[in-house]
Amino acid sequence: MNTPLAFPAGPDADTVVTVRGLTKSYDGRRVVDALDLDVHAGEVVGLIGANGAGKTTTVEILQGLRRADSGSVSVLGLDPVHDADRLRPQIGSQLQSSGLPDRLRVHEAIRLFAGPAATDADALLEQFGLAHRRRYPFAGMSGGERQRLFLVLALLNRPRLVILDELTQGLDPAARREVWTAVTTLRDIGTTVLLVTHELDECEALCDRVVAMRDGTVLDQGTPAELVARHAGTATICFSLPAGDETTVAAVLQEVNRLPGVQGVTRKDGRILIRGERRAIAHVGGWLVGRDEPVPADLSVEVPDLEDALLTLLEQTDLPTIGAAS
Structure with missing residues (x-):
């Protein structure tokens, strides 16, 4: 593989995401409830929790795809809603609904998504093992190749923050490992990654820090080993x-x-x-x-693992919630 690409840290590099008191409701049901969250530069942070914990809504708000009801959100020092035009080029994302037209070829997708400041697409394709697929249509790619292509597209415009939501959902074990390797590459080149996942072995393998959520709040946070030690018996x-x-x-x-x-x-x-x-x-x-x-x-x-820790956390109904996950 080629030497990994380096992505610039930019100004105010220490804290990439700062969330305080974030609240969001749908039809009278609060799905994010006074959430505090910090993500620092170069971290791979995992958001975990049961369905309905508010994870996807949170990352959608961070990208300006949804408006919060209240609270403050700063991403790379910008407001995701009011500074959307300035922020969007600095974020790469792969969401649950990611997809491409079946007939769209890899090189065509690259051309479609590349912005004025796009990095060397050939180097990215080589780095993620897709150089030989440049002329393949999306429909002809394996699940692992598709997810790696989404990562290439997410990185194409040299983002400082990459948000990945259920990155390996539905993939076979071999494809999952391929994608894990790609995320490890992101960490190696200094990109900050916010990972939303139900795959807790994925968190243990990839994340520097894990934030456990329930009902739109943070229950606890720390390294996977710290959460296991505190909650998994x-x-x-x-x-x-x-x-x-x-x-x-x-x-x-x-x-x-x-x-x-x-x-x-x-x-x-x-x-x-x-x-x-x-x-x-x-x-x-x-x-x-x-x-x-x-x-x-x-x-x-x-040996207890992160799944045991999360189940214990979710079962403790009287557990006090934690403030900022810093």
Whole structure:
């Protein structure tokens, strides 16, 4: 691949998006409720939450596609509504409804979307693995190729912010991985990315920070690992030990319970059940390997993930909402 293209940071580069007290209602139902949100330059930020959390409405307001009822919104130092003409060339987007005419060829789409300050389209096509598809019609492209084309079009005019809404929805695993690689390329060239997704493994793989939303407000935010640590519970390690007298078994339980990160050890139906922090997995594994016994054949480990964290957050009805996700 060619050397990645560099995109300019421009003035006021530290904060790309600032939202305070954003509110939006439809037919009397509030879908965004006093939302505070910050996105900093060079970040890949994921917005997650159940359907109806207000994620898509929020990013549409950021692009000036919808008007807020109240609150303040600054994107690259501009008002998305009143400064739309100045802001639009600085934002690239791929929304849920993105599509192109079936017969439109890749090079024709490039020509259609390119603005006066467009970057080298050939270099972008090469960078995203589409140089050999220049004369392909949209209908003849695979799902992964189409999504990478949308990324090329989103980057064509050298935006400082790229907004991606359900980027990999409906794609097969191979196509998803292709698109993930493309988003990683965006991060590598310094582009700020706001990613709306239900695919939480996608967030764990791509995002520097995740903002969990419910009913139009921010519940919590942080790195994927931080949200997992705060809300997803403990890791679980299970295995059987050879039969022994109760004194030997009790000594084993006490020994395991003293390992770093272990929060509790129980015995059930002849199996040892250990709960603890993620680091406990390494320490228990080291302890098992260091014993004068074979490693148990039924050893199993369950590690909490971002999905567990989000489900816990959504179930906590009395959880106080967080202010600015900075």
